[in-house]
Amino acid sequence: MAIVEMSKLSVIGLNDNKSDVLKELMTLGVCEISSQDEKLSDSEWAALIKRDFDQSAGLSADMKISEVSSALEVLDKYFTGKKPFIKCRKPVSEAEFEAKSSKPEEAEKLTALVNEKYKKVLSLKAQKTSLLTEIAELKPWLDYEFDLDMKETKYSSIIHGTLPNSVSVTEVESKISQEGCGGVINIVSKDDKITYAVAVCLKQDKENVLGILRQENFNPVYFADIAGTAKENTDICNGRLQEVEKDLSDIEAEIGRLSQNIEVLEFYYDDLIIERDRYKILTNILRTEKTFYFDGWVIKSAVENVKSVLDKYNCYYEVTEPEKGEEMPILLKQNSLTEPFQAITDLYSTPSVNDIDPTPFLAPFYFIFFGLMLSDAAYGLILSVGSFILLKHYRLEGMMKRLVKMFMFCGISTFFWGVLFGGWFGDMFGISPAWFNPVEEPMTLLVFSLILGGIHIFVGMGLKAYILLRNGQAIDAICDIFLWYLLLIGIVVFALGSRIAPIATEIDKWMSIIGAVGIVLTGGRSKKGVGKITGGLGSLYGITSYLSDVLSYSRLLALGLATGVVSQVINTLGKMVGGGVIGVIVMIVVFIIGHVFNLAINTLGTFVHSSRLQYVEFFGKFFDGGGTPFNPFSRKTKYVEILKEEK
Amino acid sequence: MESLTLFNFSGQFYALLGAALAALLAGIGSAIGIGIAGEAAAGVVSEDPNKFGQVLVLQALPGTQGIYGLLIAFIILLKVGLLGGDGMVDITVSQGAYILASAAPIGLVGIFSAIAQGKAAAAGIMLVGKKPSELAKGMIFAAMVETYAVLALLISFLMINSITF
Structure with a gap:
C-alpha cells in the first residue's frame, strides 16, 4: 500500500564465515548491499581496509556464462519440442535445484559439444555459400564446351570475358581486323545486361586485341584453380553441395536431439549466474586481514530473519533507522486490488523518499477511465477472459504479470461502461443502453467526463497538500492548495449557481474572490521586492493550466x-453485402477482422491515454519520482524460479 | 455571372466534400506519420530484433488521426442518408457548407498533428532503442501531440451532431 520501510544495516564478521553469510543472505534476498566507494576514497578508512574482490574469479565466471548462453541460444534455435508462446521461469524447489545443478561436468560437456557442433554448422554454411557462388559464376559458361583452363593453343590465345549488351560484337570484330589483327569473338551466352564471350586471336596480337576490347568495356574473366569445362565443374560443385547439405542437416538434427537436454544447461546457467553474483558483490565488501565489513539496507519486516543469520555466524552488526528524508532504495507494496496498477507507476518512475506511493490513488481512476474510453461490453469480456486465460496458462512474473492482470481488471470496467452505454460490438445487436447512448447525447458525457477530470485533479491537489502538511509546510499547503480549492470550487459553482440556488451564487462569488485575492497576495511570497506582486499575478494566471487540465479529460x-x-x-460494412450464404460468410469475416482491429487499436489508444491522464494531469500535481528502486542481493535466475521453502 | 456557376454546386456536394476531406486529410497525415515512425522503427529493429513489439506500439500511435477522420466521414455519410436505405436527403447549400466547415477541424488538425506525432513517435522509438525501459515515456510524448487531434475530433463531432435537416 505504500513505500516499504527500510532499516540500515552494518555488519562486521570474520572472513572465514564470509561466504556462508553471503550465501544465506542471498537466499533470503532482502538486503541491498551498498557500494563502498565513498569509504575507500576516505583516507582514514583506506588506511585500514581494502576492497575484497578477486577480479580473475569473476572474469572466469563471466566467460563460462557467455559460453553457456551461446550454447543455449543454439539449442533454443534448433529446439524440436513444442515452444511455449510466452517463456516463463520454471518453478523448482530448493532441493531440486541443488540436485540438478550439482553435476556441472555433464553441463560443461554439453556446452562444449553444442558450441563445437554449431561451429561446424557455421563452417558448412560458409562452404555452401561459396559453392553456390561458384555455381552461379559458372552458369553463363555452361554452353562453352572447351576446358576453362585452356588459355592458349599452339598459335592462338583465348580470352574469356564479358561485354556490355550495348556493344555490338560484329563491330568489335571489324575494329580488330581494321587494326590488322586476326581474331574472332564467340558469344557464349547473354543475360539482360551482359554478354559472355570468348575472344580468340593470334598469340602475337593478344595485347593489341585486349587493348581494343578494353576500350569497348570488355572485362576479362579469370578462372582460378579450375580444370575442365564449366559443365564438369558445375557437376562437381553440385555433388559437393549435396554432401554439404546432407552433413548440415545431419548436424542440425543432432543439435535438435541435443536440445532435449536444454534443461540441464538452463539449470547450469542459473547456477553460474548465482555464483557470478556472489563474486560480484565482493566489490561492495571491504576487508582487513581477518574480518570483512559491509553495510546496506534491509526490509524492516525481515530484519529478524537477517539477524538470525548474522547471529549464527557470530557477526557483529548494527541495525538503525534511517534519518528523515535520507536517500534510500524504494520498494513498493500493494494490496491485491491495487497491485496490478503498480505497472503504471513503475512505467513512470520509482517514487523518491519524499513522495507518497501514487498507486492506490491512481488505481480507481485508471480503472474508471480505461473502461469509459473503451466502453464496449463485448470488448471488455474479451479483454478480461483473454487476460484470465493468459494468467492461468503461464507463470507470468513482474511487469508482464501486472499488466495482464491490470487488463483483466480494466476489462471488467469496460464491460460495465459498455452496458451503461449500450455498446456490444458497437450497435451489432441493437441492445439499448442502461444509461444513455453517447453518440446521441455527447454533451451529457462531455460534462460527465469533465466532472470526473475535476475530481481527479482535486484528489491530486489533495495529495500535494498532504505531502506539504506532512513535511510541516502548512503555509504552503494553505496558499498553494486550499486557496485554489476555494477559487476553483467557487468559479464552478458560481457558473452553475443560478441553476442550484441564488444564495449559492452569492456565497461562491465571495469564495472565488477570497481565493483569487489570496492567491495574488501569497503567490509571490518566496520572491523579493516587485517580484512579490508579479509573482502573485503570475500564479493567478496559473488558472489557465487548470482549465486546460480539465479540458484534457x-x-x-x-x-x-x-x-x-x-x-x-x-457493422455497417458487414451488413452491406446482403443476404445469402456468401453474404453471411463475408459478414462474419468482416466482423471478425474489423472488430479484432478495432479492439487492438483502441485498447492501445485507451492504455496510452489513461496513462497520460495519470502522468500529466494527475502526477503533475504532486508526484516527483526519481527514486532508486530496491535492488536486493538475491538469486537473479533467468530460467528457473527457486521457490522459498515455508518454514 | 458565368464564373460563379463554377461554384454552383448542390448542398449534397458540399456535404460529401466535407466527408471526403475529413477522411482524406487525416488519413494522409496518419500515413505520413506512421511512415516517419516506421523508418525509425526499422532502424532500431536492425540493431535489436527483440524490440519489434515495443517499437510497433509506438509506430501505431500516429494512426489514430486517420481513424478519427474516418469516424467523422462516416457520421456525415450517415447524416446525409448515404448509408441508409432511403438514399440521400435534400440539403441546402448553406447546410452543405455547414457540414464542410464541421469536417475542417479533424481534417486539418488531423493531417498536421499526425505528421508531428509521427516525428515525436520516431523520437520515442530512438529513445526505446537506447533505453528500452522508457517505453512509457516515449508513448506519452507522442500522446501529448494527439491531445489536439482529440480536441478537433470532439469539435467536429459536436458540430455535426447538432445539425438537423
Whole structure:
C-alpha cells in the first residue's frame, strides 16, 4: 500500500564465515548491499581496509556464462519440442535445484559439444555459400564446351570475358581486323545486361586485341584453380553441395536431439549466474586481514530473519533507522486490488523518499477511465477472459504479470461502461443502453467526463497538500492548495449557481474572490521586492493550466466515441453485402477482422491515454519520482524460479 | 455571372466534400506519420530484433488521426442518408457548407498533428532503442501531440451532431 520501510544495516564478521553469510543472505534476498566507494576514497578508512574482490574469479565466471548462453541460444534455435508462446521461469524447489545443478561436468560437456557442433554448422554454411557462388559464376559458361583452363593453343590465345549488351560484337570484330589483327569473338551466352564471350586471336596480337576490347568495356574473366569445362565443374560443385547439405542437416538434427537436454544447461546457467553474483558483490565488501565489513539496507519486516543469520555466524552488526528524508532504495507494496496498477507507476518512475506511493490513488481512476474510453461490453469480456486465460496458462512474473492482470481488471470496467452505454460490438445487436447512448447525447458525457477530470485533479491537489502538511509546510499547503480549492470550487459553482440556488451564487462569488485575492497576495511570497506582486499575478494566471487540465479529460468522451463509431462502421460494412450464404460468410469475416482491429487499436489508444491522464494531469500535481528502486542481493535466475521453502 | 456557376454546386456536394476531406486529410497525415515512425522503427529493429513489439506500439500511435477522420466521414455519410436505405436527403447549400466547415477541424488538425506525432513517435522509438525501459515515456510524448487531434475530433463531432435537416 505504500513505500516499504527500510532499516540500515552494518555488519562486521570474520572472513572465514564470509561466504556462508553471503550465501544465506542471498537466499533470503532482502538486503541491498551498498557500494563502498565513498569509504575507500576516505583516507582514514583506506588506511585500514581494502576492497575484497578477486577480479580473475569473476572474469572466469563471466566467460563460462557467455559460453553457456551461446550454447543455449543454439539449442533454443534448433529446439524440436513444442515452444511455449510466452517463456516463463520454471518453478523448482530448493532441493531440486541443488540436485540438478550439482553435476556441472555433464553441463560443461554439453556446452562444449553444442558450441563445437554449431561451429561446424557455421563452417558448412560458409562452404555452401561459396559453392553456390561458384555455381552461379559458372552458369553463363555452361554452353562453352572447351576446358576453362585452356588459355592458349599452339598459335592462338583465348580470352574469356564479358561485354556490355550495348556493344555490338560484329563491330568489335571489324575494329580488330581494321587494326590488322586476326581474331574472332564467340558469344557464349547473354543475360539482360551482359554478354559472355570468348575472344580468340593470334598469340602475337593478344595485347593489341585486349587493348581494343578494353576500350569497348570488355572485362576479362579469370578462372582460378579450375580444370575442365564449366559443365564438369558445375557437376562437381553440385555433388559437393549435396554432401554439404546432407552433413548440415545431419548436424542440425543432432543439435535438435541435443536440445532435449536444454534443461540441464538452463539449470547450469542459473547456477553460474548465482555464483557470478556472489563474486560480484565482493566489490561492495571491504576487508582487513581477518574480518570483512559491509553495510546496506534491509526490509524492516525481515530484519529478524537477517539477524538470525548474522547471529549464527557470530557477526557483529548494527541495525538503525534511517534519518528523515535520507536517500534510500524504494520498494513498493500493494494490496491485491491495487497491485496490478503498480505497472503504471513503475512505467513512470520509482517514487523518491519524499513522495507518497501514487498507486492506490491512481488505481480507481485508471480503472474508471480505461473502461469509459473503451466502453464496449463485448470488448471488455474479451479483454478480461483473454487476460484470465493468459494468467492461468503461464507463470507470468513482474511487469508482464501486472499488466495482464491490470487488463483483466480494466476489462471488467469496460464491460460495465459498455452496458451503461449500450455498446456490444458497437450497435451489432441493437441492445439499448442502461444509461444513455453517447453518440446521441455527447454533451451529457462531455460534462460527465469533465466532472470526473475535476475530481481527479482535486484528489491530486489533495495529495500535494498532504505531502506539504506532512513535511510541516502548512503555509504552503494553505496558499498553494486550499486557496485554489476555494477559487476553483467557487468559479464552478458560481457558473452553475443560478441553476442550484441564488444564495449559492452569492456565497461562491465571495469564495472565488477570497481565493483569487489570496492567491495574488501569497503567490509571490518566496520572491523579493516587485517580484512579490508579479509573482502573485503570475500564479493567478496559473488558472489557465487548470482549465486546460480539465479540458484534457474530454478525451474520455472522444475515445469512447471512437470505439463506438468504428464498431458501427464495421457493422455497417458487414451488413452491406446482403443476404445469402456468401453474404453471411463475408459478414462474419468482416466482423471478425474489423472488430479484432478495432479492439487492438483502441485498447492501445485507451492504455496510452489513461496513462497520460495519470502522468500529466494527475502526477503533475504532486508526484516527483526519481527514486532508486530496491535492488536486493538475491538469486537473479533467468530460467528457473527457486521457490522459498515455508518454514 | 458565368464564373460563379463554377461554384454552383448542390448542398449534397458540399456535404460529401466535407466527408471526403475529413477522411482524406487525416488519413494522409496518419500515413505520413506512421511512415516517419516506421523508418525509425526499422532502424532500431536492425540493431535489436527483440524490440519489434515495443517499437510497433509506438509506430501505431500516429494512426489514430486517420481513424478519427474516418469516424467523422462516416457520421456525415450517415447524416446525409448515404448509408441508409432511403438514399440521400435534400440539403441546402448553406447546410452543405455547414457540414464542410464541421469536417475542417479533424481534417486539418488531423493531417498536421499526425505528421508531428509521427516525428515525436520516431523520437520515442530512438529513445526505446537506447533505453528500452522508457517505453512509457516515449508513448506519452507522442500522446501529448494527439491531445489536439482529440480536441478537433470532439469539435467536429459536436458540430455535426447538432445539425438537423
